[in-house]
Amino acid sequence: xxxxxxxxxxxxxxxxxxxxxxxxxxxxxxxxxxxxxxxxxxxxxxxxxxxxxxxxxxxxxxxxxxxxxxxxxxxxxxxxxxxxxxxxxxxxxxxxxxxxxxxxxxxxxxxxxxxxxxxxxxxxxxxxxxxxxxxxxxxxxxxxxxxxxxxxxxxxxxxxxxxxxxxxxxxxxxxxxxxxxxxxxxxxxxxxxxxxxxxxxxxxxxxxxxxxxxx
Amino acid sequence: xxxxxxxxxxxxxxxxxxxxxxxxxxxxxxxxxxxxxxxxxxxxxxxxxxxxxxxxxxxxxxxxxxxxxxxxxxxxxxxxxxxxxxxxxxxxxxxxxxxxxxxxxxxxxxxxxxxxxxxxxxxxxxxxxxxxxxxxxxxxxxxxxxxxxxxxxxxxxxxxxxxxxxxxxxxxxxxxxxxxxxxxxxxxxxxxxxxxxxxxxxxxxxxxxxxxxxx
Numbered sequence: 001x002x003x004x005x006x007x008x009x010x011x012x013x014x015x016x017x018x019x020x021x022x023x024x025x026x027x028x029x030x031x032x033x034x035x036x037x038x039x040x041x042x043x044x045x046x047x048x049x050x051x052x053x054x055x056x057x058x059x060x061x062x063x064x065x066x067x068x069x070x071x072x073x074x075x076x077x078x079x080x081x082x083x084x085x086x087x088x089x090x091x092x093x094x095x096x097x098x099x100x101x102x103x104x105x106x107x108x109x110x111x112x113x114x115x116x117x118x119x120x121x122x123x124x125x126x127x128x129x130x131x132x133x134x135x136x137x138x139x140x141x142x143x144x145x146x147x148x149x150x151x152x153x154x155x156x157x158x159x160x161x162x163x164x165x166x167x168x169x170x171x172x173x174x175x176x177x178x179x180x181x182x183x184x185x186x187x188x189x190x191x192x193x194x195x196x197x198x199x200x201x202x203x204x205x206x207x208x209x210x211x212x213x214x215x
Numbered sequence: 216x217x218x219x220x221x222x223x224x225x226x227x228x229x230x231x232x233x234x235x236x237x238x239x240x241x242x243x244x245x246x247x248x249x250x251x252x253x254x255x256x257x258x259x260x261x262x263x264x265x266x267x268x269x270x271x272x273x274x275x276x277x278x279x280x281x282x283x284x285x286x287x288x289x290x291x292x293x294x295x296x297x298x299x300x301x302x303x304x305x306x307x308x309x310x311x312x313x314x315x316x317x318x319x320x321x322x323x324x325x326x327x328x329x330x331x332x333x334x335x336x337x338x339x340x341x342x343x344x345x346x347x348x349x350x351x352x353x354x355x356x357x358x359x360x361x362x363x364x365x366x367x368x369x370x371x372x373x374x375x376x377x378x379x380x381x382x383x384x385x386x387x388x389x390x391x392x393x394x395x396x397x398x399x400x401x402x403x404x405x406x407x408x409x410x411x412x413x414x415x416x417x418x419x420x421x422x423x424x425x426x427x428x429x430x
Contacts, residue, residue, distance in 0.1 A: 111333035118251070173332075191405075199404040
């Protein structure tokens with residue numbers, strides 16, 4: 001998983017470049033957990049990570065670049081289940097999201113990325129690509145359910161997986177309250193019932209509803 | 216979308232104070248539409264509105280204060296339907312939200328408020344209070360549906376109305392794609408089916424799921 005800020009020097013995953021990256025991303029994550037996005041600066045990240053400020057600037061250029069790379073890293077850690085049933089898959093995925101997003105520093109990372117995207121078109125583009133990729137991967141569980149006859153054949157995976165994720169972002173960004181397992185189970189139950197009711201039907205054979213990766 | 220309504224504590228609704236407020240909020244809305252939140256400053260708002268910078272600072276103190284007041288104004292304009300049926304109410308409300316949030320400058324206002332909340336605890340508190348109040352008002356349609364026997368008696372209005380809103384914020388903040396009427400109809404269909412499937416059931420007689428206004 002790479003980002004627009006991927007550095008050309010990153011050719012030795014186990015080497016010094018990888019260690020620098022890990023130290024810097026860990027420092028960003030810890031700063032977010034302790035102080036949030038408001039006071040986050042390249043200087044603080046350099047100090048905490050023990051990496052030279054010039055190196056941090058050369059490699060990531062700005063705090064937004066760091067935030068994007070951390071999101072890609074952390075978000076990719078959510079496992080995509082294959083339990084054999086749709087309800088099992090939905091519940092497992094929703095609970096994994098809840099476990100991750102229940103962490104204060106992950107909430108703050110989400111806030112930071114959304115804030116940065118509001119101010120910076122390049123960040124917005126990275127954010128959109130990241131979620132498109134994740135949705136495409138998660139959508140496989142919808143296709144498997146269609147293949148097993150558990151969902152209508154014209155169910156749109158992107159719409160359905162977007163609907164599974166939406167309550168978590170609402171809780172973090174709008175309601176501003178804790179993410180918990182109850183939210184996960186509610187989201188899984190909701191999206192399954194809604195899919196059966198035809199809420200996520202493909203339109204005109206296309207992916208529909210403006211959520212197409214090319215839209 | 217106008218900004219003609221007056222604030223609580225506004226002693227002369229038609230007077231100079233009201234005109235100042237209207238000019239300033241209109242200028243903020245126009246700046247958001249043209250240039251987004253990234254470059255928004257008190258100076259630009261003062262210049263555009265024709266109101267003295269000192270007056271703008273004295274009354275709102277910071278750009279975040281202005282953004283919050285504009286959200287309250289614009290968000291309160293979404294009508295709360297009472298069509299006689301749950302599906303009619305859900306669809307009408309979702310379509311009203313879609314019509315409002317389909318405007319570029321309203322998207323940017325949402326982005327601006329969420330960004331400001333991520334950096335500033337006072338904004339976060341205003342945002343939370345605003346959405347709590349709106350959810351409580353919108354929740355009346357859930358209670359009416361329960362009274363008519365259209366929904367299980369233990370349906371939680373706050374959970375259900377949060378779920379109706381969530382896809383719009385996801386579309387704007389995460390998917391970063393246009394809000395349209397298809398999204399509204401999908402959200403209305405989804406939330407109704409999910410409510411029938413028990414996704415928004417009150418827990419232990421309380422409002423549940425961490426969405427309680429007091430939580």
